[in-house]
Amino acid sequence: MDHDKNLTEIRMMIARHRRWDRLFLITGIVTLMIAMLIFFALIMGMVIDGMPRLTLDFFTSFPSRRPGAAGILSAWVGTTLVMLVTAVAAVPLGVSAGVYLEEYAPKNLLTEIIEINVTNLAGVPSIIYGLLALGLFVYQLGLGQSILAAGLTLALLILPVVIVATREAIRSIPVSIREGAYAVGATKWQTVSDHILPYSSAGILTGIIIGLARAIGETAPIITIGALTFIAFLPTSPIQSEFPFLSFEWLMAPFTVMPIQMFNWVSRPEEAFQLNAAAAGLVLVVMTLAMNGLAIYLRYNLRKKIKW
């Protein structure tokens, strides 16, 4: 009798506690749905407006005063080249900085200050980077309003992301693997190059791609350094038919990028330009999603081999 009563009490108590489980679950699903719905509505809006404009001509035409003839050729070429410069500058710098901080830096006050700074830099508004770049790259170093200046600016912007991702990836390697390498007589550099970097490559790559996906949509710092909004020519091709086959003239060329082209079209009064903006936005979103997809794919594939 007493036993049964106890059991009933326990069951009632569990039921009471379970209520919180359910409440949290419902709240979570509702919040998630709201976020998904907004995202979906945005994408659908762009698809409906922009889809009819997404023809091959749209990708191979320069901007024009006639909305029907305008395209994003100079914008996507500019974005691609700027991203190339950004990656070339940010990846070696960010990864080495991450490796240094994790593996080499002595644990002292200076290192700690650097660490806090790097983390905080990730939260600095992007326009501040634009101002820095305007003073440093454009005027001080005389790079002008070029692809190089823009690429370096965005590299600065994503550097903290790459550094933090590198450090996180390195930190997820168990100490026992590191000690295993040292125990057979490896030096620090051998341990880093034979073990730390290969085993953390999935995480590092993810960080790089997420960083680039952020940079691709940045507008403020690029406007600050003075990117043009109307470009009807392409920079010199990096590949030449004559010796030495490579040209770096494009680095110094004026340029525009996708978000600026979009911004330009959005600010026009004509309705038809709004459709162009939607189409360009759709391309930009697809580019970003594709990069994130690639990051997920790479992470999944590289991690399959590694089990700690």
Added chain:
Amino acid sequence: MVTNYFTQAAGSDNSTAPASKPVADKCVVKNLNFFYGELQALKSISMTVYEKQVTALIGPSGCGKSTFLRCFNRMHDLYSGNRYDGEIILHPDNENILSRAVDPIEVRMRIGMVFQKPNPFPKSIFENVAYGLRIRGINKRAILEEKVETALRNAALWGEAKDRLNDLAFNLSGGQQQRLCIARALATDPELLLFDEPTSALDPAATASIEELITDLKNKVTILIVTHNMQQAARVSDFTAYMYVGELIEFGVTDTIFIKPKHKQTEDYITGRFG
């Protein structure tokens, strides 16, 4: 005070030393103190590790046996704030491997280590064993293949691994992984092999195979093993050192330590009354 025990163990004619042949010194530890920052983890330890013998370090958790073991390959150098004081003389060179003048990398090239949890690299079985050779600049395929085979044979893993040398090491079972780690350490012909509780993460069958391997290996290499398992120490070792809170309480021939320990404390630990 500890000195007496090891002299007795090694020197006295009526000792129950398992090896009838005379045993040579491999490592002589002299007055070793070790500090993690301010904390003194080892207190004036003196003992000898004999060549081609198995020496076991036993004692309750936190007694410093792993800390002591990791002094032999200067593992503590990897972390800042650690400090050694005293000497570990490695024979036959008669060199103090704790000296600042000696590069820890050199020490680790001569003294191998097997860890508590199997820690193979996420590479193939072959590359795991070959890694120590590769960082010594050996890259010729034929030499690598020969040395890898010898090491795997010595680690009693050749039979199971020979057809899957290019498989990832993680596909091996726990016991096989540990034998792979032993092969990795053996590939570079170490003079001394350190084992840090090598079976604590393994099941009884795998444990038995590792213990058997250790017994076989002592003809080739000097072995120093940390174990929390007293039966294991009794089964595999020729000499045993009992440690307690950073001090070496008793050191001697394993049979003597287990049958007639000099110290009440050692006896209590061995008979399971504490620890």
